Amino acid sequence: MKPIAVIGFGLRFPESTDPGSFWDVIHSGRDTSRTVPKDRWTLSLAEAFGGPTISPDQVRSERGCFVDPAVGDLGDLDPELAETVDPSVRLAVIAGVEAAKLYRDQLDPDRTRVILGQLLLPTESSSSVAEAVIGDTIEEMVLDSRGIHSPGLEDRRPRGVPCSHPLDRHGASLPAAALQRALKIRGGAITLDAACASSLYALSIACRDLSAGRCDAALAGGVSRPDCLFTQMGFSQLRALSPEGRCRPLDHRGQGLLVGEGAGVLLLKRLDDAVAEGCPVLGVIRGAGLSNDRSGGLLAPSGEGQLRAMRAAYHSAGWTPSAVDYIECHATGTPVGDATELRSLLELWQDDSWQPGQCALGSVKACIGHTLTAAGAAGVIKVLLAMDRKLIPGLPDHDSPPEGIDLDSSPFRIPHGSERWSRRSGAPRRAAVSAFGFGGINAHLLLEEAPSPRLTIPVVKSSVSSSPMAPPAPIETHSSGGRIAILGLGAIAGPHLGIDQVAAALLGLPGQQMPLPMPGDLGIPAAHWVKERGLEFHTGESCGRLSASPVDYKIPPTELVEMLPQQLALLMVAREALSSSGLDSLGERGGLFVGLGIDPRSSIYHLRWMLPDRARQWLAELGIDAETEDVSRWISTLKDAASPPLDANRVMGALGSIAASRVARDLDAGGPCHTVSADQISGFRAIELAVRSLQDQQIDVALAASSDLGLDILTRFHDAVDSQPARTDAAAAVLLKRLEDVKSTDGPIIATIDGIGGASGGVLLRQD
Structure with missing residues (x-):
């Protein structure tokens, strides 16, 4: 792979609307989690929260790392359209336009493409369609049976008319398409879902396209803003959500993940082109590796698959693992996942020469939660900011590694506070970012600080090929164009x-x-x-x-x-x-x-969560004053008729x-x-x-x-x-x-x- 320069990025993460505020969150180790904002869930907190026990239609925690409605430059996107489409679209557009702000007039519209990670899960808009189509039909059946043909609520929308934009039916691809339109580019736009590895997959594909000459610039990253009640319910049912409402990556106290929201988009060019055009380089992507687990369960990570992705990345860069000073881990705070990741890193480094504690580990999820399809982009932007400030951020409130993991006699350390990031023997600062998604989808990205005229970059001979699991020697990345x-x-x-x-x-x-x-x-x-x-x-x-x-x-x-x-x-x-x-x-x-x-x-599960409130409105409309137990039984019957529980x-x-x-x-x-x-x-x-x-x-x-x-x-x-x-x-x-x-x-x-x-x-x- 050719060296790929990052020449811009934009972001919207919890309590972070620009690089400065994002760095403040990271540097201070601030926990941005909070109780779900009012009106974000269709269920009341009292009805939704069930404590640590796994129960139908209830969550293990009412906390998450939520973003406020995004405000920013929408480029050439119609402001009225941006106000009415799903919030995920607005997030992606604002972050992407911000990434390209210095170069909007310089990008060749036919040679610039957009590749974004986007979760294929219900959005607020798709849930609103289910409510309008199925929910309103249930309402009609209930009220019309008593001769009431329209509800008497003054703020009521017409039946069958969703509170969403017609374009939201294309919610899977719309964030990338809207960003393309906002920047008036025509090089093609796609979204992809590689679970939690989506952002790094998007960046890797963009790097390959740039290396092969299929485009001259690319906007790549990810956005995550699904229906937050669905994700909270879903991760609760999977027993992955932290019941204490706190994310503790790489920590023996970790009880699970905390869902975060946000978007991160990076503008990429070939390094040679960026330097020749005088673009300020923020960092360089030197290698990437992708893989899929071939063993283990869909929700049980496999060290074998993680190792193949990491080894492929070091081969593509020509580095040894010990060349990196810092690893931004996937580390979501789940005990099994974090322990598996640490074991994979220990095995990766076992054939390399190293000094105890020479490489620092961290995870941005301790501050902003797990932003799912945007998580990899958040990690990359964190590393770029750290390189720029010459500081390795600490992992806030960390106690000790997961049970059975000994880091004291390993190459790794977990800083408790920010440390000065010094160069080693004149070599550039180097880091790695990992993303290991549910389903066994793995990605590993290698970053280097922006080149300096005074810095001589040594050639590092890779020794990773000694492993029997290593992929073949890297081939010069140039599309063969073969049949x-x-x-x-x-x-x-x-x-x-x-x-x-x-x-x-x-x-x-x-x-x-x-x-x-x-x-x-x-x-x-x-x-x-x-x-x-x-x-x-x-x-x-x-x-x-x-x-x-x-x-x-x-x-x-x-x-x-x-x-x-x-x-x-x-x-x-x-x-x-x-x-x-x-x-x-x-x-x-x-x-x-x-x-x-x-x-x-x-999206049909949304019906179960909207029915309690709507059903009580219908009873009031019908003038029925029933016993609490009878109302609860009736609502339960309606819920089961609409959808099975998630x-x-x-x-x-x-x-x-x-x-x-x-x-x-x-x-x-x-x-x-x-x-x-x-x-x-x-x-x-x-x-x-x-x-x-x-x-x-x-x-x-x-x-x-x-x-x-x-x-x-x-x-x-x-x-x-x-x-x-x-x-x-x-x-x-x-x-x-x-x-x-x-x-x-x-x-x-x-x-x-x-x-x-x-x-x-x-x-x-x-x-x-």
Whole structure:
């Protein structure tokens, strides 16, 4: 990888609206957690808080690291649009415009791209749609049964009209698309979900694109501002949320993570270009490594996968691990996760020469919580600020490492307060940033301080290759542009299950499949408010209720039943593509790229949380004064009719990144693994990323897949509002390999990809 310069960054984190305030939080070790702000949760605190016990519809802690509504430069984005779209979009735009502020007139619009991490989970906007469509229909049934055809609340919005912008239906890809529009650039914009590693994945992909000459500048980072009640409920159900409301990374007292919010975006250029153009360089990215766990559970981190990502990063930079002075750890405060990370670091350094305590460890999550898809960007910006100030920040309120970890006779130390960051033997200050996401998605990034004319940078010969787990020697990062062979195909389209049935349907051959049942519509197409608005809900081509063997897929039966259908569809088409390719698995250097959006069905749990307050309003509207116990029973009945409670299996079934991780684990893929969102061209972008990764020699085999099972009632509502035609449930997968690497034992070559490219019109239709 070529050296990549960071020439700008923008941020919005808890109590941090600019670099100065963010450094104040870090340097002082301030804990920015607080009780959830008023009106952020649809449930009252009294009803939502259940203490450390895991209970349905209750959280283990009412505390988090929340951001206030973002204020800042929106670039060329319509201010009215920015006020009404989901808060995650505004956060991303403000941070991105701030990152590019010195260069907005200098960026080549056709050679600048945007790559952001974005969590595929319910947003406030998607939850508001569920409330307006399903919640209002329940309200209509309750009130109309007593002859009341409209509620008497003066501030009531019209039934079926969400408190969100129509563009928010594209919430997965909208943050990147809106930032692109705000800066009037056209080089392409995507979001990706690699769980907690998303920001570092975005930065790594941007670095590869810059190194290969596919762009001249890139805005990369991440944003995290989902529906905060869903994340608080979800992490509570997964037993990952700290019941004490405090995040204690790398500490034996750690009881879990604390959810944070925010955005961090960095502007990148090739170092040579930045220096030649006189851009002030804030730091240099020297290497990056990505991997996916091939062992362990989806929520149990694997040291094996972490080590492969770290070793790949040091190979790409030509460094040894001992070259770094500071490591910004992933460290979320979960006992198992933090201990696994420390063991991985100890093993990484075991073959290197070092002095006791020579490398400092820390984690920004002690101050701002776990900002999920923005966490890696927060860590990188923290390191850049520390290098600029020549200080290594301490880890606040740290006591001692997790049980069973001895750092006293190790290369590592955990500073309790800020320390002077001195150079070693004239070498530049160097640091590493780790991000290890749930599902086993790993990333490691290597940073160096900005070059100085007086500084001679020594060549460090890497010794990491002595490990049997080390990847091959690094290849000069330059896109080969070589041809890519398609070796396997898998597909589902409506009732046509499997590539043979889909092919027959496409070619109009005999043997067409009978239509399969549509998902339930909850009676919404017949609701009065639907008829009053003149909405037409089309019937599409459904794939029915997909089923699979828990034994065959090695997924517990309850977990298999509760996962969203797009996850099972992806597993099925991916297996079909692999089986037709002649390969047994994707292997350690196999990558997985999945085109995906936010499934609206993940927002239905919001109904359970909005119903208690709404139901009491309905009783008041009906003039019913009932006993408290009777009201509670009625509300419980309404909740169960609307949605099952969110539990651990349903959380796992809703996570977008887990959809990719499940497939990667099923096909034994050890390379990069993530989803990509670019609205209707998400599948194309997945293929493009797979092709580029193969051409860049990052991986040896790739599977690109996409799934869109959009016949749920919420998607059909959006289609009705936008006057879209009937749609078809579909999923597809292609297995790819460099043409020159295809072996005689591989399956027949179906076709070759001889070239691929993408760009953007740089517009948002509702604005332009």
